[in-house]
Amino acid sequence: MEVGFLGLGIMGKAMAINLLRNGFMVTVWNRTLSKCDELVEEGASVGETPAAVVKKCKYTVAMLSDPKAALSVVFDKDGVLDQICEGKGYIDMSTVDADTSSKISEAITKKGGRFLEAPVSGSKKPAEDGQLIILAAGEKAIYDEVIPAFDVLGKKSFFLGEVGNGARMKLVVNMVMGSMMNALSEGLTLADKSGLSQQTLLDVMDLGAIANPMFRLKGPAMIKGSYPPAFPLKHQQKDMRLALALGDENAVSMPIAAASNEAFKKARSLGLGDLDFSAVHEVFKCAGGSNEA
Numbered sequence: 001m002e003v004g005f006l007g008l009g010i011m012g013k014a015m016a017i018n019l020l021r022n023g024f025m026v027t028v029w030n031r032t033l034s035k036c037d038e039l040v041e042e043g044a045s046v047g048e049t050p051a052a053v054v055k056k057c058k059y060t061v062a063m064l065s066d067p068k069a070a071l072s073v074v075f076d077k078d079g080v081l082d083q084i085c086e087g088k089g090y091i092d093m094s095t096v097d098a099d100t101s102s103k104i105s106e107a108i109t110k111k112g113g114r115f116l117e118a119p120v121s122g123s124k125k126p127a128e129d130g131q132l133i134i135l136a137a138g139e140k141a142i143y144d145e146v147i148p149a150f151d152v153l154g155k156k157s158f159f160l161g162e163v164g165n166g167a168r169m170k171l172v173v174n175m176v177m178g179s180m181m182n183a184l185s186e187g188l189t190l191a192d193k194s195g196l197s198q199q200t201l202l203d204v205m206d207l208g209a210i211a212n213p214m215f216r217l218k219g220p221a222m223i224k225g226s227y228p229p230a231f232p233l234k235h236q237q238k239d240m241r242l243a244l245a246l247g248d249e250n251a252v253s254m255p256i257a258a259a260s261n262e263a264f265k266k267a268r269s270l271g272l273g274d275l276d277f278s279a280v281h282e283v284f285k286c287a288g289g290s291n292e293a
């Protein structure tokens with residue numbers, strides 16, 4: 001199967017490499033074109049523009065930072081819309097809101113193309129290992145056709161119905177995850193200020209009902225103040241913002257998510273946006289003071 005891939009950031013690069021290593025022919029494009037070089041070494045071809053990629057491939061996948069990027073790659077000059085037509089499919093795996101996804105879907109289908117949104121749960125390592133969780137929605141026929149690619153990228157795919165449901169599900173999941181990260185940061189800071197060992201706190205939690213892979217993976221690095229980016233904090237704050245907007249639309253009160261969003265915003269204002277989202281811990285350390293050296 002020949003697949004186009006637009007967006008070679010942390011996630012897109014790992015996903016495109018996985019496709020190449022599993023026998024797919026992949027044509028890549030990235031706004032910063034030099035990022036395509038590593039993919040070429042893995043056997044990819046390069047398209048000069050999103051339109052050139054769509055022209056060449058029956059299916060094109062996008063993995064872009066946010067709604068602005070997702071819209072720009074479709075609607076701008078030399079974008080996806082220039083070449084999308086009957087017989088071609090566009091699969092947007094970026095995390096965006098349902099409105100953005102619907103706008104893209106409408107424009108693609110108006111030109112005879114087919115659209116699937118398919119945001120993912122799972123971060124850099126699951127992307128490298130083909131262990132993502134895929135939250136697809138849109139046209140079922142294209143979903144069925146691209147299952148071989150999803151089977152390479154992920155460990156489980158869900159088809160959630162009409163366009164927008166994949167985006168909504170993804171935002172709810174990340175809203176919970178972001179709030180959990182804030183609770184962990186607060187707990188680590190409280191333990192430290194109370195004279196307790198932060199590592200012992202992690203050990204205790206890992207044996208009980210609130211044990212989870214995220215605390216296990218991120219906790220030890222957070223104690224050390226180390227935040228190499230797997231999921232950039234600026235993207236987590238974007239997801240919190242979009243989840244809060246979904247709450248507004250549905251009159252759902254979300255005080256925990258709102259407080260967490262404030263902490264992520266504060267972290268961005270401290271220049272931590274490109275670090276891992278666990279760097280929100282620094283906000284709590286600043287507010288609470290730290291007994292760590």
Ligand SMILES: NC(=O)C1=CN([C@@H]2O[C@H](COP(=O)(O)OP(=O)(O)OC[C@H]3O[C@@H](n4cnc5c(N)ncnc54)[C@H](OP(=O)(O)O)[C@@H]3O)[C@@H](O)[C@H]2O)C=CC1
Binds near residue numbers: 006064120121122124
């Ligand atoms: N990292 C993670 O753990 C996860 C991320 N996600 C979601 O996946 C998406 C990608 O995340 P990730 O790979 O981490 O992000 P990165 O920041 O690493 O990569 C973002 C990508 O978007 C491109 N981009 C940004 N703005 C524009 C624009 N205006 N026009 C064209 N391209 C643009 C970047 O291009 P350039 O290289 O030129 O800057 C880059 O290819 C996001 O929606 C994120 O929320 C979902 C699950 C997990």
Ligand SMILES: O=CCCC(=O)O
Binds near residue numbers: 095120121122174
């Ligand atoms: O959107 C990012 C999700 C990160 C994760 O699921 O670990």
